[in-house]
Amino acid sequence: MELLPEELFYKEIDAKDFIRDYLRDSSVSISGGKDSLVAMDLSMRAGIKKFIFGNTTLTYPGTLEYLDKLEKNYDIKIDRATPERPFMDLVKDIGYPSRRLRWCCEVYKFGPLTHYVLENKIKYLITGIRAEESVRRKKYEKISKNPLIPAVQINPILEWTEADIWNYIKHYELPYHPLYDIGYTRLGCWLCPFQNKDDFKRLKDKFPNLYETLITSLTENVKKFGKVGVRELNDYVNNFGWLTNALPIRNIKKGNVEFSKNHKETKYKITCFNKKVFLKILSNIELLKKNSNSVTIDIENYEINLKSSSLNINKVLIFAEKQANCVGCGACKSLCPKSAIKIRYNQIRIDFSKCSYCLNCLKTDKLRAGCISRNYAPIRSKFAVRDIDGEHASFEKNLLESDGLIKTRIKLHEVKAKLSNFFINTLKEQPRYSEINNIYTFSTNNLFITIRKKQGFTYVDLKCDDAEKNLNLLINVLKK
Known part of the structure; x- marks a missing residue:
């Protein structure tokens, strides 16, 4: 066995000494990736006995089997923190997350992990976070706090480089996730909206069934919640417009x-x-x-x-x-x-x-x-x-002042034209129309609709009986 590079040798000693200050009421957070593998190995050598894996229901194929292998190789038990509902089930009710609507971490990472922390009286969570990974993580300290998790976050390898990680893994012959051998550099949720198009092309190539599941689910989502604001379905779904957009x-x-x-x-x-x-x-x-x-x-x-x-x-x-x-x-x-x-x-x-x-x-x-x-x-x-x-x-x-509201990216003048056409040609009614201070209204004996522009969106406010039925009617009008 080759000796560790001198700098890494001292980093290992420092990391284990740091972890030993938090032996009581501690658990190691494991993701299945290389960094948490090293954090787990260091923690075991320092004397930590508890380990937790947050199952987001979006792990790559082979991850759960890999965890079983870790348990067998290390003779340990890795607890599993599971969410209340699988991701593909929940999005049927609240739509997909995006870079603008990032709700998934609260539901699939922090929520289950908090439950585990409280139930097991965990005071310290040891992580594999490294500053080199992102601009945001460069601001982390070795002892940090996540406001959504009631435990102190301990980051013993925060200052390690990627080369340090792989040198440590090779030196101690640690069993790393097999996905690294087919080109993956980071493991997380396979449909994370912060991935780029190349990541999804690789997903399509390596795991076509997962990719098809994603495309089918996205298409059903748009159909359920309405295409208002989605100018072109193919662009939204197949060209990954959903990564940065949000449904109305x-x-x-x-x-x-x-x-x-x-x-x-x-x-x-x-x-x-x-x-x-x-x-x-x-x-x-x-x-x-x-x-x-x-x-x-x-x-x-x-x-x-x-x-x-x-x-x-x-x-x-x-x-x-x-x-x-x-x-x-x-x-x-x-x-x-x-x-x-x-x-x-x-x-x-x-x-x-x-x-x-x-x-x-x-x-x-x-x-x-x-x-x-x-x-x-x-x-x-x-x-x-x-x-x-x-x-x-x-x-x-x-x-x-409204019984229902639609918020859409469709231009205000287009909304006005669509509604005017709907009233005259479909309902066969001539609506009363007015404009005051850039707020436009259409009204009949049964409907009162207000249209206004705000922060790049067009807001369509509705006042009427049976708002839900009429909102769905308006959605169909604006789709055309």
Whole structure:
């Protein structure tokens, strides 16, 4: 066996000494890649006994078998952290992530890992992160903190080069992943949106079944959520437009949240438009009850009335929309310090025997909007907010005036032309038309549509009966 290069010899000693400072309550995070392999080997030599693999359900073929091989070769047990729903199942509800809509890490990495950390009382996670890998990782320190994971991150090989990694692997004859022998340089999720076109061409060549699964799923996604904003299906799917784009947003109003303040407390009334949403909110209403002075529930009218001196309107709104939008992704489990959030039948359920009623699950600083689906899904359930003393809540001002919303990249003048043609030639109606301050309206006896431009998007606001049906109708109009 050849000697290690002198510099690497001392790096190995330093890394093991560094790891030994964190022997208690530690676990090594394993991805299946070369860097985490080296971190695992160093940690074992230093005395670490726990290992965790986050199964994103998007691992390359052979990865799970490779982990079995590591367990056998090293005589260890590698725990598996699994998400609530497989990726290919979840995207049917909230669409695909992209470089602009990067929700996948919260659901498939941080959420399951947080659950493992809390359940196993892990204080330190040892990683194979290296500064050389990316500009972002150059800013990391050897001891760091991820706000979505309640454990200190220990990065013992942060300053190692790729040459150091391979020299260490060859010197100790470590069993590395076989994909490195067929040209792969990094292993992660096989459809990560931060890959380039060449990566997907290689996927098509090496794993045609996976590539076909991706293309089929993307096509079904566009058909389900509408082609509004997708100018050319082939460009979006086969030419990887989905990597940087996002499907259009449709907001559908599912109820109202009214509030009234006095000097001691605030009164809230949550009204749902249908029984399904009402029952979703009731399932976890105990969270608000414990933070309220009084609660009354009107089952016949789907209403919940609260009086509270501690809740604010934002928390009540997030609570209502979180329940209404939940698809059981499990990302918000990472927000709960007591592991009280569970997923049952693709719906959030709070274990109130564990809950401390801290309302961390309604915060937005770690998880945008407090909910992946509420923030990223192409079709979102919304509650209008109204101050019954007179003023609308500013952050929901526009939503209050509409029952549904479409957000699209189609040019405003094209939207106007399509709608005008639809009213005149399809509905055989002459709509009332007006324009005030660059806000355009079309209206009939049954429909009131507002069109406006904002931050590069065209917003189509709809006020009518049966908003969901009419939104789908508008989607079909704009597709043409």
